Amino acid sequence: MPARQPWRLGTARRLSPGDSFEHLDDLVRAVLLTGAGERLHRPGFGAGLGASTLFEPLSDALGATVAARARGSLTDALGDRIQVIEVVVTVENNTLSAAVTYRPLPAGTSRSLTLTLPGAAP
Structure with missing residues (x-):
């Protein structure tokens, strides 16, 4: 799914x-x-x-590590826009x-997003 910009061309060709x-x-x-080190600055x-x-190789230990990194990265990068619930x-x-449940700030209903990726054979 391609990334979308927050602005669209609406009626009468206005943003x-x-x-x-x-x-x-x-x-x-x-x-x-995005992996650590992919962004230059x-x-x-x-x-x-x-x-x-x-x-x-996929394992439960890798899953726990990814969950901790995901929570920390989401809080650091988007902490002013979302509250990470789970x-x-x-x-x-x-x-x-990876299933992420978050709430948009300042107040909003919870949203869920799931990403599924293939892994290497054990």
Whole structure:
């Protein structure tokens, strides 16, 4: 799913705000999939759920590590926009799934986002 900008071309060819919830989902995906060191001026940005875990053997220990990194990275990068409620990482059938539940700030209803990635064979 491609990332979307928060602004869209609306009626009469004027800019109009898009769906802010979709934009927050895109920001959460960007934080989760970006690995540490991928951003030149922000080397600590990202949870590293993408390429850094792609070739590692999947285990429960890796799942716990990814969950801790994801919670910390989301809080650091988006702490002024969302409140992270829960991060659950499961390892099953050679796939890694991360389910994030968050609440948009200042007040909003809880939203959930799940990313599923293939892993290396054990």
